[in-house]
Amino acid sequence: MALERWFRRNRPTRKEDDNAPVGLWLKCEACNAQIYRKDLVANAYVCPECGHHYRMPAEARVELLADAGSFEPWSGAIEAEDPLEFVDTQSYPERLDKNRQKHGRPDAVLTGAARLDGEEIGLVVMDFFFLGGSMGSVVGEEIARAAERAAEEGRSLVVVTASGGARMQEGALSLMQMAKTTVALEELSRRRLPYISVLTDPTTGGVTASFATLGDVIYAEPGALISFAGPRVIQQTIKQELPEGFQRSEFLLEKGMVDDVVHRKALKDRLAVTIRLLRAGAAEQVGEREATRAVAL
């Protein structure tokens, strides 16, 4: 259900698999200003004119949040199978192959250890450009492993979401990843290690309805679409216009569903401060696992 909006909007016209800005110059999709692509990239994919937040590649996100040279990847050792032998207009293995080649990773997520302003964290970054960031067995497993490893190593966990939801091509197994990721967060919680989720554009469906919204603290980027059901599905169901700004970050802040809307360029600092404030209490530090275990249990 959740992928619907994204697919419909992008499919008929798209030539690329993503809508990341391409070309030397581009016209900002929000303010129409002519922007030099290099400036946009240098500005963390935020329009220098109007502040519109573009979707950004997973590697750029890691670069934005991890201290220089500190990221050590955990993900990448597993890849999807085709348990349903799923074929629509293309076979699932074909779709996977194309995406793997194009994006140079096995699936739609990047995880690893990092330092964030000196704080030891586990970092999970979803890649919306890889099959809509959809969550199948591999994405679910990578996120579960990252949560468990962060707990094991006494790290805080930061998860940056960008996903159309559960991956249809793995059927009910994708659905089950919602429960898998949720239960995998339990050990972090038991050890009183902060879990912060950062919702970026778009975060919908089964991802929103599982780990994404279970953060101790939930931040959202400006203007991000964050929903359970996509706007198109809702519109088809209720057959009326949706309110202005419906399901956008600012709307959700107003409704009490996220802790704050944070500008991308302020995100790293905000995460660091939040982690430090939360960890000043009971949580264990890296290398002090045994000592704190006694406290936390």
Next chain:
Amino acid sequence: MPLPFEKPIDDLEAKIEEMRAYASEQQIDLADEIGRLQERLQRLTRETFDNLSRWQRVQVARASGRPTAMDYVQGAFESFTELHGDRTLGDDPAVVAGVARLGERSVVVVGQQKGRDTKENIHRNFGMSHPSGYRKAMRMFDLADKFRLPVVTLIDTPGAYPGIAAEEQGQAWVIAESIRRMARLAVPAVSVVIGEGGSGGALGIAVANRVLILENAIYSVISPESCAAILWRDAAEAEKAAEALKLTAYDLLQLGVVDRVVDEPIGGAHKGREQTIQRVRDAVLEELAALSAETPQALQDQRRRRFRDLGRFRDAA
């Protein structure tokens, strides 16, 4: 209304009825003929239902006349005491909940409730709950833990409701919380997919130690219609999508998504309501008996492990 593929069966049934009426009217003995036709009816029904396509099973899972959660609550449990409300916003009629007796035990029961007719369907929002429904369910899980009562959930929903209020009230948030809350239960939990297991809306109350499914029920990440609309860009391709999604009871058993399939009487649950309700009761009793010896810790561990290990992947090349 009979399902399209049920027509030959219904025609034959009508013919037998006609012959019976004729025999008694004319006072002639047609017992042999009728017997033969009945055998044929049995055979036809069995053949039809043994060979249902996935799309046909979707139709059986949604058939009107199929027992709803409330039918099980009333038919399989005793002393059902319904408890209403989420203590925050209201009471969601798409979720029924309460305490009841099941055999020797008191249990907490939570079910997704479709209507048995149009009027009730509108009242029940076709079994599509709002956040309030999940909050009510979570309240029941608290009650179950407090009084050490096993939990039985009955799954039957096209999905959580996609509407403005539902989104504003945090539909995704409550489903995630409900998944987590149910995973944390310190008591045995058994879920039965009795009709439609519609995506996250179904999973929200299906994080059980044992997940059962009726033979003609379905459980899917997305409805065949929506899947077809996205991948084939045509909702009319739902039949293809149903095949591709592998959403039937035996598909799911093979994938490890469900633990046990409860057979339906020949002709489907809607043709053998009492028998179906009895079979579900027996199966749930059996499962609860097997789980009752486990410690709270063992129950939590087993449940977490069960969901933690779901998925298929291989080492990257």
